[in-house]
Amino acid sequence: MWGVREIHAVFLKELRTEWRTKVALSSTALFAIGGVTLAALALRGNPPLALDDPSRASVAAGLLWILLFFTGATGLGRAFALEEERGTALALRLTARASAVWIGKFLANALLILGLAIIATPMLITALDAGRNVNALLLTCVVASGCIGIAATMTFAGALVAQASAKSGLLATLSLPALAPLFVAAIHGTRAALGVGTRLGIAPAFQTGMGDLQVLASYAVISVTAALMLFDYLWND
Amino acid sequence: MSSIRIAVENIGKSFGARRVLRGISLEAVSGEVVAVTGANGSGKSTFLKIVAGLIRPSSGTITLTVDDREIAEPDARRRVVSYAGPDLAFYPELTAQENLSFFAEVRTLPITLAGIKNSLVAVGLGGRGDDPVGVYSSGMRQRLRLAFATMLDTPLLLLDEPSLALDKEGVRLVAQTIERQRAKGGVTLLATNDPEEAELGDRAITANGARSQTFSTLIAVGGPALVSGGIGKG
Amino acid sequence: MATIAKIVLGILTGVFTALAFLYLKPAEGFPRPELARIVALHLPNAMAAIVAAFVAAIFGWKYLARGRNPLDDAKSKIAAVLAAIFCGLTTVTGMVFAQYQWGAPWNWDPKQTCIFLLLLIYAAYFVLRAGIEDPEKKGATAAAYIVFAGVMTPLLGYVIPKYLPSLHPTNTKFDAAYHTVIWGMSACLIGIFAWLQNIGIRYEQVKGMAQQLEEEMA
Known part of the structure; x- marks a missing residue:
């Protein structure tokens, strides 16, 4: 009933059309890299900021999620906006089920933001020298689950924004309040992964970060479920 | 191919207060081709999109029956209706x-x-x-x-201005497509402004949108010659 | 009947407002006990905001899933406007309270943050509505957003308090008189919400009729 073949078709189509133009890929990648550069310029100027390890880690955690949020807001709305702009939504609505369209696009968006996170996270942490006490496994788990939640909410909000005539900035506006619970947990978890609030060797980072991972996982599950249910009504209008 | 029956009853559509379509009814069964004619802006395309399930009608009902089973779910309708439009x-x-x-x-x-x-x-x-x-x-x-x-x-084929931008050979292709659909026992709804193309239909219905008054004025001015082609041969 | 209800509502609201000033004793345990009485206006506003938010989400859902009745969209929209107003009043009364009791109007306390994010949701909701022309698309898209936000915000209420230290008082400092006034005032404000909601719906209906008339005349 989940229609693996249809989801696979939408997912592949998203990747293929993106790969031939690389518009979302290049714009978001440059956005992420530019953001890291600005953060490094702001915090590594002369005279250097005298931050201790926990402060640097906290600043890095906050900046990382601000960066991922705005990177997502520049690229993840395209999935639905393009269908409406180019009129392909019509043919898609004639042939595809709501669940297949949403899941296929969500998976492609998740892949995009995860790919960007894989580039941006180590860059930012090295640039701010915040990785001295890093727990790489926890960091990976937090970033991955957070990105899945961002992809879910932004794919859904992107479907709404696609209906509006003035789209610029609207995706960020719509998704920010809905993403707030994800951000507090993700930032807290990232700080734990960077060694804030955990004493090395005594309390393993996972003990601190487990609650955050649970919040992030439940956020992902709830947002995917809610988006799937509501998108069905929008698609079969 | 399966047998199909489509019954459209008094379909109307308004976008907000702006009415674009009022009171279209039609019935067609396997093998029939129905031309939908009407002036620009009379709501032909809107009507076809409503039948395709792409636009929700403001009033009226559409009943699609394939092999005596009524098609209600959007996912089921996708397997029954196909559409080509500008x-x-x-x-x-x-x-x-x-x-x-x-x-x-x-x-x-x-x-x-x-x-x-x-x-x-x-x-x-x-x-x-x-x-x-x-x-x-x-x-x-x-x-x-x-x-x-x-x-x-699909058993139901919706064509909106199918000869648009086509050369002579392309226009023949449209006629062939419609004939094949008829031979298969499907239903075709053909929205067109071209009197010759409307001849492909067994009969014609006229979309008569929001500007019903404007439209009747147009008929009065243009005389019967302007619309006679749209009536078709049915 | 409606007139009587309005008169009763007016008298009750007046009575509870007077009680908040005259009957309530200063709340002991606060830095400025006599000024803490603003909670008798603050909490009821928060209640009315939550009720309005629910009404907005429920009619949004009804519009989306049950036949796209324009009246449901209008109900959802008006409830959202009123929810935003009550959120605003909650924020303002809360800031007055915080200024005198905690020393600063804004502290990023969990409840402050939640109500602020709720305000952001309504702001985003109206920006989204403004961006869509076709009334049905506008209604469906806005409804989908308000329902989605309605599903995600309880998560907010659960998650945020885990992460931000709270300054909000636990209710031990307020005596029974406070409870009476706060609940009574809440009932009044919810009544006012219902009344405003009704006016708003009638306004939308008249506007729709006027548009239709205009269209038929054209």
Whole structure:
């Protein structure tokens, strides 16, 4: 009933059309890299900021999620906006089920933001020298689950924004309040992964970060479920 | 092919306070071709999109029955209705063949690559199937729309201005498509402004949109000659 | 009947407002006990905001899933406007309270943050509505957003308090008189919400009729 073949078709189509133009890929990648550069310029100027390890880690955690949020807001709305702009939504609505369209696009968006996170996270942490006490496994788990939640909410909000005539900035506006619970947990978890609030060797980072991972996982599950249910009504209008 | 019956009762559509369609009714069964005529802005395209399930009507009902089973669910309707109209667009960075393969996949059609190539050959795009749709001319796009609608192979075929931008050979192709649909026992609804094309229908209904008064004035001014072609032969 | 209800509502609201000033004793345990009485206006506003938010989400859902009745969309929209107003009043009364009791109007306390994010949701909701022309698309898209936000915000209420230290008082400092006034005032404000909601719906209906008339005349 989940229609693996249809989801696979939408997912592949998203990747293929993106790969031939690389518009979302290049714009978001440059956005992420530019953001890291600005953060490094702001915090590594002369005279250097005298931050201790926990402060640097906290600043890095906050900046990382601000960066991922705005990177997502520049690229993840395209999935639905393009269908409406180019009129392909019509043919898609004639042939595809709501669940297949949403899941296929969500998976492609998740892949995009995860790919960007894989580039941006180590860059930012090295640039701010915040990785001295890093727990790489926890960091990976937090970033991955957070990105899945961002992809879910932004794919859904992107479907709404696609209906509006003035789209610029609207995706960020719509998704920010809905993403707030994800951000507090993700930032807290990232700080734990960077060694804030955990004493090395005594309390393993996972003990601190487990609650955050649970919040992030439940956020992902709830947002995917809610988006799937509501998108069905929008698609079969 | 399965037997189909479509009954449209008093369909109307308003966008907010703006009424674009009022009171269209029609009934058609397997093998019939119905032309939908009417002036520009009379709501022909809106009517076809309502039947296709792309727009929700403001009033009235549509009953689709295939093999005595009523089709109500949107997912079931997708397997019964296909549509080709001027605003049907394809992914410009994909080739024609990739476009059709994609839509066949999401509809889970049991169709092979050879089948898709055949449907491209059938609309005269055999040699251009590997070109990205972005470089297609408007006539080629129109042929691709026909290939899309016929590939879906549904009992109900909706054609909105199918001869738009087509050359003579293309116009023949439209007639062939409609005849094939008739021979298969399907129903075709054909929205057109072209009196000659409307002749392809067994009968015609007239969409008579919001501007009903304006429209009747038009008839009065233009005289019966202006509309007689639209009545069809039924 | 409606007139009587309005008169009763007016008298009750007046009575509870007077009680908040005259009957309530200063709340002991606060830095400025006599000024803490603003909670008798603050909490009821928060209640009315939550009720309005629920009404907005429920009619949004009804519009989306049950036949796209324009009246449901209008109900959802008006409830959202009123929810935003009550959120605003809650924020303002809360800031007055915080200024005198905690020393600063804004502290990023969990409840402050939640109500602020709720305000952001309504702001985004109206921006989204403004961006869509076709009334049905506008209604469906806005409804989908308000329902989605309605599903995600309880998560907010659960998650935020875990992460931000709270300054909000636990209710031990307020005596029974406070409870009476706060609940009574809440009932009044919810009544006022219902009344405003009703006016708003009638306004939308008249506007729709006027548009239709205009269209038929044209």
